[in-house]
Amino acid sequence: MAQMTLYSMPSSGNSYKVRLLLALLGRDYVHVACEAGSPALAEAKAEGKAPLGKLPVLHLADGRVLNESDAILWYLGAGTDWVPRDPYDQARMLSWMFFEQNRHEPVIAVRAALLCYPERAHLATPERLSALLEEGHALLALMEDGLQGGAWFCGDRPTIADIALYGYTCTAGTRGGFDMARFPGLQAWCARMAALPGYVTLEHQP
Numbered sequence: 725m726a727q728m729t730l731y732s733m734p735s736s737g738n739s740y741k742v743r744l745l746l747a748l749l750g751r752d753y754v755h756v757a758c759e760a761g762s763p764a765l766a767e768a769k770a771e772g773k774a775p776l777g778k779l780p781v782l783h784l785a786d787g788r789v790l791n792e793s794d795a796i797l798w799y800l801g802a803g804t805d806w807v808p809r810d811p812y813d814q815a816r817m818l819s820w821m822f823f824e825q826n827r828h829e830p831v832i833a834v835r836a837a838l839l840c841y842p843e844r845a846h847l848a849t850p851e852r853l854s855a856l857l858e859e860g861h862a863l864l865a866l867m868e869d870g871l872q873g874g875a876w877f878c879g880d881r882p883t884i885a886d887i888a889l890y891g892y893t894c895t896a897g898t899r900g901g902f903d904m905a906r907f908p909g910l911q912a913w914c915a916r917m918a919a920l921p922g923y924v925t926l927e928h929q930p
């Protein structure tokens with residue numbers, strides 16, 4: 725039987741979100757690893773596998789294609805316990821996902837990329853790193869407050885918003901150089917994520 729195929733970048737938090745949800749759901753799929761700057765990525769783009777020029781991209785078994793990590797999370801999570809049924813709860817969940825894409829990822833992920841990818845090193849000026857550090861700490865503080873002492877970002881169980889936010893928060897300290905000790909609620913939340921049945925790390929390759 726045909727399977728869905730995920731084109732994903734092993735080192736990328738956006739791609740990791742999708743690999744993580746697939747693992748938590750116990751879904752089978754074909755994985756095509758396309759690391760940044762690799763021939764595999766160039767080939768995937770040349771073959772039109774990434775219509776918007778970015779990964780992750782999910783190719784469904786029937787040939788339909790989905791771009792954008794958070795849209796893919798929505799598709800895979802629909803009808804499961806990872807997406808709340810109530811429209812208000814759904815909207816709250818989506819508001820965290822838009823926050824993640826519009827504000828969190830452009831700061832938390834970008835600082836980590838500047839520090840970790842050699843080809844970006846020339847862009848990592850002290851001024852830029854310092855501004856991103858300050859901005860990132862402010863965003864992480866918003867997340868800490870957003871948890872409101874609860875276990876998850878939207879309601880009493882994890883949703884795809886938790887996965888979207890986790891993609892880059894889990895490495896904010898180790899890769900991005902953010903001081904996670906300031907955010908005990910986020911650290912406890914990361915530990916809860918890592919304890920979910922089926923959880924896989926960023927490094928895990930299916």
Ligand SMILES: N[C@@H](CCC(=O)N[C@@H](CS)C(=O)NCC(=O)O)C(=O)O
Nearest residue numbers: 733736738777778779780792793794
């Ligand atoms: N908003 C998109 C961002 C995707 C994105 O920026 N992907 C990067 C890796 S994190 C990529 O594919 N880079 C390869 C390239 O630009 O050639 C999503 O969440 O899926």
